[in-house]
Amino acid sequence: DAKTTQPPSMDCAEGRAANLPCNHSTISGNEYVYWYRQIHSQGPQYIIHGLKNNETNEMASLIITEDRKSSTLILPHATLRDTAVYYCIVRPPGPNNAGNMLTFGGGTRLMVKP
């Protein structure tokens, strides 16, 4: 079962920041928070991940609370092409651990509107 809770849907105006929340209150100390998105029937796309520090890359920023029980993905200037289902996933590190797969929940369906 997914270990995260996300709102099923959100709307955002084009050009505005999209803030997508995620609760992961049972996260373990060595588990990372990963964000992926899936644009209609395409392969899931990696966005960003972090352990406890805030992270930023060319796509988004990830803000993780100090207690690590929740996080927020920020798309700073949403465009219509950002309309997708966004998945927040927690997983342990290491490439060869059993159980290291990504477990997808329902995600948040983000609709960016003109």
Add this chain to the structure above:
Amino acid sequence: DSGVTQTPKHLITATGQRVTLRCSPRSGDLSVYWYQQSLDQGLQFLIHYYNGEERAKGNILERFSAQQFPDLHSELNLSSLELGDSALYFCASSVMSASGNTIYFGEGSWLTVV
């Protein structure tokens, strides 16, 4: 382009038949994961291979099998196909970085069973 290559992109076959889906991971990636996404369903983990060895199994039917070859490419074999096996099948591979191993997905193989 994630660097993960899946073939074929589309496949239509009849019930009772057998098909093989092929995945070439990113160069150097030792892990390969397979996922299934049925219409209006979430992404379901099927199986994980690491350097030729099975590491984890998810909701994979007994009619399905997979393997990873010495050159690290992987195949997912689906037999005795049923209408309900119609789905998108994704392959993913993972790369190690200083902050964990990120999983990258291919664009999927659309399987339609008629």
